[in-house]
Amino acid sequence: MIHDNTEFTVTPWKVEGNIDYNKLINQFGTERISNSILNRLEKVTGDIHFMLKRGVFFSHRDLNKILDWYENNGKFFIYTGRGPSGNTHVGHLIPWVLTKWLQEKFGVNVYFQLSDDEKFFANKDATLKSTYQFAYKNAIDFIALGFKPDNTKILINTKNANNLYPIACKIAKKINLSNIRAVFGFTNDTNIGMIFYTAMQSAPCFIEDKPVLIPLGIDQDPHFRITRDIAPKIGKIKPSIIHGMMMPSLTGINTKMSTSIKNSVIYTTDIPNIVKKKINKYAFSGGQSDIKLHREKGGNPSIDIAYQYLRMFFEPNDMKLKKIHDDYTSGKLLSGELKQMTIKKINDFLSSHQKNREKAIEKIDEYMIK
Amino acid sequence: MIHDNTEFTVTPWKVEGNIDYNKLINQFGTERISNSILNRLEKVTGDIHFMLKRGVFFSHRDLNKILDWYENNGKFFIYTGRGPSGNTHVGHLIPWVLTKWLQEKFGVNVYFQLSDDEKFFANKDATLKSTYQFAYKNAIDFIALGFKPDNTKILINTKNANNLYPIACKIAKKINLSNIRAVFGFTNDTNIGMIFYTAMQSAPCFIEDKPVLIPLGIDQDPHFRITRDIAPKIGKIKPSIIHGMMMPSLTGINTKMSTSIKNSVIYTTDIPNIVKKKINKYAFSGGQSDIKLHREKGGNPSIDIAYQYLRMFFEPNDMKLKKIHDDYTSGKLLSGELKQMTIKKINDFLSSHQKNREKAIEKIDEYMIK
Numbered sequence: 001m002i003h004d005n006t007e008f009t010v011t012p013w014k015v016e017g018n019i020d021y022n023k024l025i026n027q028f029g030t031e032r033i034s035n036s037i038l039n040r041l042e043k044v045t046g047d048i049h050f051m052l053k054r055g056v057f058f059s060h061r062d063l064n065k066i067l068d069w070y071e072n073n074g075k076f077f078i079y080t081g082r083g084p085s086g087n088t089h090v091g092h093l094i095p096w097v098l099t100k101w102l103q104e105k106f107g108v109n110v111y112f113q114l115s116d117d118e119k120f121f122a123n124k125d126a127t128l129k130s131t132y133q134f135a136y137k138n139a140i141d142f143i144a145l146g147f148k149p150d151n152t153k154i155l156i157n158t159k160n161a162n163n164l165y166p167i168a169c170k171i172a173k174k175i176n177l178s179n180i181r182a183v184f185g186f187t188n189d190t191n192i193g194m195i196f197y198t199a200m201q202s203a204p205c206f207i208e209d210k211p212v213l214i215p216l217g218i219d220q221d222p223h224f225r226i227t228r229d230i231a232p233k234i235g236k237i238k239p240s241i242i243h244g245m246m247m248p249s250l251t252g253i254n255t256k257m258s259t260s261i262k263n264s265v266i267y268t269t270d271i272p273n274i275v276k277k278k279i280n281k282y283a284f285s286g287g288q289s290d291i292k293l294h295r296e297k298g299g300n301p302s303i304d305i306a307y308q309y310l311r312m313f314f315e316p317n318d319m320k321l322k323k324i325h326d327d328y329t330s331g332k333l334l335s336g337e338l339k340q341m342t343i344k345k346i347n348d349f350l351s352s353h354q355k356n357r358e359k360a361i362e363k364i365d366e367y368m369i370k
Numbered sequence: 371m372i373h374d375n376t377e378f379t380v381t382p383w384k385v386e387g388n389i390d391y392n393k394l395i396n397q398f399g400t401e402r403i404s405n406s407i408l409n410r411l412e413k414v415t416g417d418i419h420f421m422l423k424r425g426v427f428f429s430h431r432d433l434n435k436i437l438d439w440y441e442n443n444g445k446f447f448i449y450t451g452r453g454p455s456g457n458t459h460v461g462h463l464i465p466w467v468l469t470k471w472l473q474e475k476f477g478v479n480v481y482f483q484l485s486d487d488e489k490f491f492a493n494k495d496a497t498l499k500s501t502y503q504f505a506y507k508n509a510i511d512f513i514a515l516g517f518k519p520d521n522t523k524i525l526i527n528t529k530n531a532n533n534l535y536p537i538a539c540k541i542a543k544k545i546n547l548s549n550i551r552a553v554f555g556f557t558n559d560t561n562i563g564m565i566f567y568t569a570m571q572s573a574p575c576f577i578e579d580k581p582v583l584i585p586l587g588i589d590q591d592p593h594f595r596i597t598r599d600i601a602p603k604i605g606k607i608k609p610s611i612i613h614g615m616m617m618p619s620l621t622g623i624n625t626k627m628s629t630s631i632k633n634s635v636i637y638t639t640d641i642p643n644i645v646k647k648k649i650n651k652y653a654f655s656g657g658q659s660d661i662k663l664h665r666e667k668g669g670n671p672s673i674d675i676a677y678q679y680l681r682m683f684f685e686p687n688d689m690k691l692k693k694i695h696d697d698y699t700s701g702k703l704l705s706g707e708l709k710q711m712t713i714k715k716i717n718d719f720l721s722s723h724q725k726n727r728e729k730a731i732e733k734i735d736e737y738m739i740k
Contacts, residue, residue: 117539128539158536165531169487169498172563177547180562192550193542196566 008254010219011184012083013122018254021058021218021245028221030059030243037063044071045105051098051244056312059218059243061228066213066240070106076211078102079204079239081113081155084134085123088141089265090346091247091257094313095215098244100145102215103152110152111204112142112367117157118201121193132158139364141268144356149366155207157200160369164203171206172199174230183222202227211237218243219256247312250282253303269354272347279306279343286328287335298331299338306335306342314345378624380589381554382453383492388624391428391588391615398591400429400613407433414441415475421468421614426682429588429613431598436583436610440476446581448472449574449609451483451525454504455493458511459635460716461617461627464683465585468614470515472585473522480522481574482512482737487527488571491563502528509734511638514726519736525577527570530739537576538569544600545569553592572597581607588613589626617682620652623673639724642717649676649713656698657705668701669708676705676712684715 008017010024025032033052037060042048044067051057066076080099082092096112103110114135120128135156142154157164180186180195201223205212214224221243228238249255249264257264263282266275286304288294301307307328315321324341327333378387380394395402403422407430412418414437421427436446450469452462466482473480484505490498505526512524527534550556550565571593575582584594591613598608619625619634627634633652636645656674658664671677677698685691694711697703 117535120539121543128536158539159532161531161535162529165487165535166498166528169490169528169563172566173491173561175562176559177556177562177565178558181558186547188548188551189546191543192545192547192566192569193539195547196542196562199562 012220012222015219015246015256015258019246019256024218025059028059028218028225030061030218030221030241031063033058033060033063033242037067040064040067047105049098049101050316050318051094051312053318054311055245056094057098057215057242057244060241061224061243062238062240063213063242066211069211074211075108076106076213076240077109077111077208078106079111079113079207079212079214080216081115081201081204082138082142083115083119083122084131084138085119085126086134086259088138088268089247089257089259090268090309090313091265092138093141093145093268094247095217095244096142096145097313098215098242100147102213103147108151108213109208110147111207112139112147112152112154113201113204114138114154114156115197115201117193118197121191121197128158132156136364139367140357140360141353143360143364143367144268144353146356147367149363152367153369154364154367155204155369163207163369164200167203167206168196168199170234171202171227171230172196174233175199175226179226179229183226198223198226202230205231205239206234206236212239213242214239215242215244217246219246245312248305248308250278250284250305252284253305253308266346268350268357270350272343272351275346275350276343279339279346283309283339283342285335285339287338288331291334294334295331299328299333299335301325301328304328304335304338306339309342310345314342314349382590382592385589385616385626385628389616389626394588395429398429398588398595400431400588400591400611401433403428403430403433403612407437410434410437417475419468419471420686420688421464421682423688424681425615426464427468427585427612427614430611431594431613432608432610433583433612435608436581439581444581445478446476446583446610447479447481447578448476449481449483449577449582449584450586451485451571451574452508452512453485453489453492454501454508455489455496456504456629458508458638459617459627459629460638460679460683461635462508463511463515463638464617465587465614466512466515467683468585468612470517472583473517478521478583479578480517481577482509482517482522482524483571483574484508484524484526485567485571487563488567491561491567498528502526506734509737510727510730511723513730513734513737514638514723516726517737519733522737523739524734524737525574525739533577533739534570534573537573538566540576540604541572541597541600542566542569544603545596549596549599553596568593568596572600575601575609576604576606582609583612584609585612585614587616589616615682618675618678620648620654620675622654623675623678636716638720638727640720642713642721645716645720646713649709649716653679653709653712655705655709657708658701661704664704665701669698669703669705671695671698674698674705674708676709679712680715684712684719 116131116135119131231238246256283305286300378389486501486505489501601608616626653675656670
């Protein structure tokens with residue numbers, strides 16, 4: 001229950017209120033991604049992804065340890081995923097794009113979990129058929145980002161239960177009802193699928209006998225807090241994690257883009273006119289109420305959704321982004337003009353992405369574990 | 371906690387105290403297998419298995435309904451199983467032998483579940499490797515009873531998770547924490563594998579889109595009480611069940627034969643001398659304290675373990691059994707003589723069974739769902 005606008009809730013199944021990512025670092029007990037760790041990452045990879053530089057990925061657990069391991073010639077792998085409750089929106093792509101970059105830089109295997117079981121358990125009206133179908137659709141978007149089948153495998157929980165359930169059993173034996181309630185606050189009404197599910201989400205952490213790095217939205221962290229507690233009990237290394245922010249809703253910076261919130265979402269399959277309409281009509285503006293005032297006082301990019309979409313995802317070029325930022329702040333760039341630039345950037349991305357999606361549909365089976 | 375010798379506990383994970391099967395019918399809310407239902411079964415099958423006639427299978431749920439269905443040309447299938455916590459003992463064979471008979475009489479498919487996950491969750495010291503190995507060993511005994519691979523399939527939960535987990539998900543969504551606690555009395559210390567597990571045990575009930583008949587030891591009934599509550603909620607017919615007694619321990623009629631109770635067990639791999647020693651040394655006798663008294667007063671077959679083993683399993687011939695019963699009761703047959711007859715019967719059975727086990731080892735893969 002949210003009582004005032006400084007309160008917020010972030011769990012794997014509910015994100016509401018005005019999210020304060022700084023407070024989340026304290027609440028969850030994670031570490032901030034510091035400049036020193038970014039410098040170290042840049043030394044190792046020769047590069048630094050703009051989402052890391054700009055703080056879209058802002059928090060971590062044991063990132064140093066996995067870099068230690070890698071620098072001592074140790075192999076690791078990457079695991080990320082998606083709860084297939086609906087079609088893919090652009091916010092879902094944030095951790096996947098970082099995953100792609102990390103895979104290239106470190107030359108490692110990637111496992112992508114689609115938790116059709118979870119979304120079936122969590123949503124009263126969902127059928128297993130519907131979440132399974134969304135799993136396939138989401139997988140297409142994932143593949144479309146350029147992953148290759150030789151080092152990338154997709155796990156759909158009900159389809160790949162043979163791969164996951166035996167590992168989940170080993171994890172589940174180490175988690176009791178008290179543990180699970182302390183982390184997720186389940187009640188007597190919670191179904192036993194939900195209660196068991198965290199073990200299925202943990203399972204891919206141990207699918208290879210190597211350390212794992214997990215890029216994810218910070219709302220998923222509670223699952224891996226449990227995994228990290230259990231890892232030493234089953235003779236495994238604690239997973240390392242990089243936590244990302246969630247892409248904000250069209251309607252405002254403090255709400256997560258979510259299919260369950262009306263007018264909040266840009267889907268990966270939206271056509272140019274729809275994107276144009278959504279940005280023009282719904283994207284919250286940090287501009288002033290009229291042009292005269294805007295020229296005088298300038299806009300506020302920190303709450304401007306069009307600007308934030310560029311910053312978080314659609315404008316990788318730092319110089320261009322800085323110019324937009326400065327022009328908007330000074331009043332030189334109007335809110336409507338900023339929206340047009342953003343619409344173009346999004347549509348350019350989606351045009352290419354949608355072509356890649358068509359190719360992905362044809363080769364999806366190559367990514368599936370038999 | 372058992373406070374006096376009229377108290378007993380029967381759950382899927384614990385059978386202790388002096389089991390009163392009549393009271394269990396009331397406690398569990400099942401129906402007694404009446405003469406009228408036996409007559410009906412005999413009309414349908416042309417025969418009646420001695421275990422049914424002798425009340426070794428004594429209780430049921432909806433046996434009439436599955437006979438109605440069958441008589442109206444409906445198809446059904448049979449499901450039974452085993453929790454692979456150790457090697458197979460002769461008590462385990464009781465429901466499997468009835469299963470074989472039912473399969474022949476009704477011409478139906480049989481599914482045999484080996485819950486390596488359950489036994490891993492339930493036993494602190496068990497490894498998944500050990501329960502999986504016991505699953506294979508138990509499967510060999512099952513096959514050795516004469517099941518054929520064309521109409522019999524073996525499911526090992528962690529090996530066949532692809533077949534079972536998606537069905538288990540549909541079941542699990544309909545069971546909440548309150549439901550599960552009411553049936554099994556789990557506590558905050560219970561691991562989440564155990565909490566979810568009942569859904570895996572229910573899953574084979576719906577592996578074919580037909581009604582199912584389940585022969586089992588009555589200790590397993592609580593799982594299927596839940597299944598029967600859920601079946602209509604997922605558009606399925608409630609399973610029909612036939613409940614068997616559990617073979618008593620060597621040490622006495624009121625204890626279950628169990629690998630966890632010392633000197634209680636005859637294993638299917640015991641060699642003749644071991645069987646001889648166990649029966650002679652440990653089998654509780656209903657005879658009198660000396661031969662003179664025995665000749666005068668006679669023995670009590672109702673508490674005599676050697677006699678009970680013949681009645682429940684090893685002497686299918688009713689005439690022969692009656693003669694043994696009457697001779698023992700009259701004092702004509704001594705306890706030692708009864709034991710020798712039982713040793714011979716058990717060793718004859720095991721000699722043949724052990725040969726069949728060797729053949730079963732070679733063809734076990736034919737019974738596995740790929």
